[in-house]
Amino acid sequence: MKKKFNIPFFVVIFWFVCGILGLILPLQPDQISLDKILLGPGWEQWCGYDHLGRPICERLIMGAKTSFSVAIIVVLISFVVGTFFGVIGAWFGGIYDKFLVVMIDIFIAFPGILLAIVLAGLLGPGLTNTVIALSVVSWVGFSRLARIQTLSIKNRDHIIAAHALGTLDYVITYRHILPLIIAPLIIEATFSVASVIIAEAGLSFLGLGIQPPSASWGSMIRDGTQYMLVAPHMVLGPGFAILSLVLCVNLLGDCLREKMDIRGSK
Amino acid sequence: MYLNYIIKRLFGAIFVLFSISTIVFFLIHIIPGDPVEVMLGETATATDREALRHSLGLDLPIIQQWFLYLHGFFHFDLGASLHSKQLVSQLLLEHISPTLILSFASLFIAIIISVPLGILSAVYKDSIWDRLSMMTAILGISIPNFVMGPLLILIFSLWLGWFPVSGNEGISSLILPALTLGTALAAILSRMIRSSMIEILQEDYIRSVRARGLTEFNILIYHALRNALLPVVTILGMQLGTLLAGAVITETIFSWPGIGQLMIESIQKRDYPVVQGCVILISFTYVLINLVADFVCVSLDPRIRVD
Numbered sequence: 096m097k098k099k100f101n102i103p104f105f106v107v108i109f110w111f112v113c114g115i116l117g118l119i120l121p122l123q124p125d126q127i128s129l130d131k132i133l134l135g136p137g138w139e140q141w142c143g144y145d146h147l148g149r150p151i152c153e154r155l156i157m158g159a160k161t162s163f164s165v166a167i168i169v170v171l172i173s174f175v176v177g178t179f180f181g182v183i184g185a186w187f188g189g190i191y192d193k194f195l196v197v198m199i200d201i202f203i204a205f206p207g208i209l210l211a212i213v214l215a216g217l218l219g220p221g222l223t224n225t226v227i228a229l230s231v232v233s234w235v236g237f238s239r240l241a242r243i244q245t246l247s248i249k250n251r252d253h254i255i256a257a258h259a260l261g262t263l264d265y266v267i268t269y270r271h272i273l274p275l276i277i278a279p280l281i282i283e284a285t286f287s288v289a290s291v292i293i294a295e296a297g298l299s300f301l302g303l304g305i306q307p308p309s310a311s312w313g314s315m316i317r318d319g320t321q322y323m324l325v326a327p328h329m330v331l332g333p334g335f336a337i338l339s340l341v342l343c344v345n346l347l348g349d350c351l352r353e354k355m356d357i358r359g360s361k
Numbered sequence: 362m363y364l365n366y367i368i369k370r371l372f373g374a375i376f377v378l379f380s381i382s383t384i385v386f387f388l389i390h391i392i393p394g395d396p397v398e399v400m401l402g403e404t405a406t407a408t409d410r411e412a413l414r415h416s417l418g419l420d421l422p423i424i425q426q427w428f429l430y431l432h433g434f435f436h437f438d439l440g441a442s443l444h445s446k447q448l449v450s451q452l453l454l455e456h457i458s459p460t461l462i463l464s465f466a467s468l469f470i471a472i473i474i475s476v477p478l479g480i481l482s483a484v485y486k487d488s489i490w491d492r493l494s495m496m497t498a499i500l501g502i503s504i505p506n507f508v509m510g511p512l513l514i515l516i517f518s519l520w521l522g523w524f525p526v527s528g529n530e531g532i533s534s535l536i537l538p539a540l541t542l543g544t545a546l547a548a549i550l551s552r553m554i555r556s557s558m559i560e561i562l563q564e565d566y567i568r569s570v571r572a573r574g575l576t577e578f579n580i581l582i583y584h585a586l587r588n589a590l591l592p593v594v595t596i597l598g599m600q601l602g603t604l605l606a607g608a609v610i611t612e613t614i615f616s617w618p619g620i621g622q623l624m625i626e627s628i629q630k631r632d633y634p635v636v637q638g639c640v641i642l643i644s645f646t647y648v649l650i651n652l653v654a655d656f657v658c659v660s661l662d663p664r665i666r667v668d
Contacts, residue, residue: 201384204377204651205644206606213640216628217389293505297610300507301625313507320511320614324519331515334508342503349499 103343103350110159110340117160124153124310133326143328146318151332157310158333162340165226166291170284172230177237178280182268184238185245192242199239207232211294215303225304229294233287240283244276278355285348289341296337312337363659370655374648381644382637386430389633390423417443430637439641440634442627449638452623457642460608460619463542466535467604470543471550478547479554480581483589486559494551501548506607510541510614527616538615542607546600553596557589591658598654602647 116122128148136143142151184195202210214228248254249272257267298304299313307314312333319329397414398405414420418429433440439449478498482491517537518526525534561567562585570584609621616622624639626632 197380200373201377201380204648205381206602206647208603209606209609209640209643212606212609212624213385213628213636214388216625216636289503297505297507301610301613303628316507316511320514323511323515327515327519330511334512337508338504341505342500345499345503 103346106339106343107347111163113156113159114163117156122153122156124149124157125308133322136328142332145329146322154310154315155332155336158312158315161305161311162292162295165295166288168226169229169233169291170287173234174237174284177234178241181238181241182245182272185242185249186268195242199235202235208294208297211298212303215298220303220306222305225295225298229291233291236283236287237280240279241276244279245272248275282348282352282355285344285351289344292341370652374652377648378645382434382641385637385640386427389637439638442635443632444630449634452635453638453642456618456620456623459617463538463608463617463619464604466539467543467546470539471546474547475550475554478551480558482555483558483562498548498551501544506541506545506611507614509544510611513537513541538611538617542604542611546604549600550593553593554589557592558585561585561589594654594658598651601650605643605646
């Protein structure tokens with residue numbers, strides 16, 4: 096078990112550090128060198144150059160920055176918003192809960208990525224619009240989970256006692272309910288990071304996500320598909336980057352789930 | 362009792378469809394972006410724009426537009442494309458069969474990969490085969506179709522030259538897109554089948570059947586798998602919807618002339634009626650599949666029929 100935990104952890108950390116380096120280092124991912132167009136990987140530049148002679152290695156680092164910033168912002172927004180509505184709905188019940196259930200039903204009746212594609216397409220490309228489109232889609236998972244978890248612990252003795260003592264609703268939900276339901280939500284957040292990274296890259300692949308000059312792994316693959324015969328490294332680099340990151344985030348999520356013993360595995 | 366359940370679910374589905382079409386309508390009309398500008402270009406005069414806007418009915422108040430849209434919706438009239446002037450229903454009909462073919466082919470691929478893989482890892486639980494196939498499964502879940510697609514094209518079309526790169530020319534051009542879509546589904550299904558099979562294989566009746574001296578194959582296929590597939594059917598229903606959405610990206614990669622490609626093209630051209638039509642069609646199929654999956658489950662296992 097331990098062995099499985101370490102490698103994914105280091106890979107995720109590696110890409111995260113790359114993302115931070117993308118913020119700090121004075122990289123020139125948009126530097127066009129006309130004499131190096133489509134040049135393959137070599138000693139000087141490990142990942143080769145793209146169709147405009149831009150260094151793929153540096154663009155991968157900037158892509159990591161894009162992926163992580165979108166994933167972290169989107170998951171944070173949907174975590175907070177989704178959990179808030181889920182807990183509120185389950186705690187107050189009645190009309191709030193009915194409304195929440197209807198909203199959840201509608202959003203679940205709709206393949207998430209499809210809604211994100213339509214939203215991003217209509218809003219136009221760009222970082223902010225991508226974040227909006229993906230947040231609209233991913234709050235539902237958190238909301239549903241938070242609601243079910245809250246319902247299952249709502250009638251525990253200590254919560255009934257707190258309620259009987261006249262504790263304020265927000266104190267009960269914040270202090271007594273949230274700590275009990277946070278573990279499954281964190282696991283959901285881990286898997287959500289993986290799916291948001293895929294979704295962002297997917298939108299950028301379709302040309303609906305991050306704008307062309309800034310680098311995104313999805314748009315790098317999109318550019319690469321046109322030069323696959325002469326320069327397969329243009330697809331292989333970002334493809335491997337997405338695959339390794341998403342795979343390792345998913346593996347981490349699996350490990351977390353086993354560690355926190357959510358399904359009561361033996 | 363059973364009839365009540367069906368009626369309740371049907372009304373739920375209709376309500377969901379109505380809400381989706383309303384949400385999509387308002388989303389499209391509230392979000393900035395003028396189809397008239399896209400059609401005429403930035404150099405068009407103000408009078409030309411007004412005339413076109415009027416002829417398309419875009420100058421009416423939004424509530425009135427919505428009522429017109431609903432009226433058409435209930436008469437199976439989804440409007441006409443702003444660009445080609447073709448009827449949306451006709452466009453959808455033209456593009457639905459490639460998408461259906463692609464979806465069924467990927468479903469087929471997913472099932473022939475996942476059922477043996479799931480059974481194998483459940484029977485030889487914790488063995489090297491189990492580890493290996495579950496590792497493959499999580500790899501399959503983690504590889505997005507826009508990475509898988511180009512990789513398959515690179516290996517099988519460009520390097521080996523076995524299949525065409527894109528297009529829709531018979532079975533050979535179907536294989537790569539179907540593989541791209543099918544592998545992710547196969548990965549999810551094989552994990553499901555594995556955990557479901559492991560649970561079933563511990564049941565008492567399996568021990569009884571084994572005591573009766575049936576062959577291992579007979580036990581696995583006729584006694585265990587049939588019950589193990591029950592939870593899988595529900596998940597399959599939900600996953601088929603994801604499959605349809607995934608088809609949007611896969612169709613773009615392989616230039617497969619289905620609904621997904623139509624939708625992406627229409628989004629880029631801001632062809633509102635066609636986008637609306639595509640979204641409604643896909644969500645309609647999604648809701649329908651989930652409904653059917655529920656009914657199949659209920660008829661397979663009468664214990665589910667509560668409330």
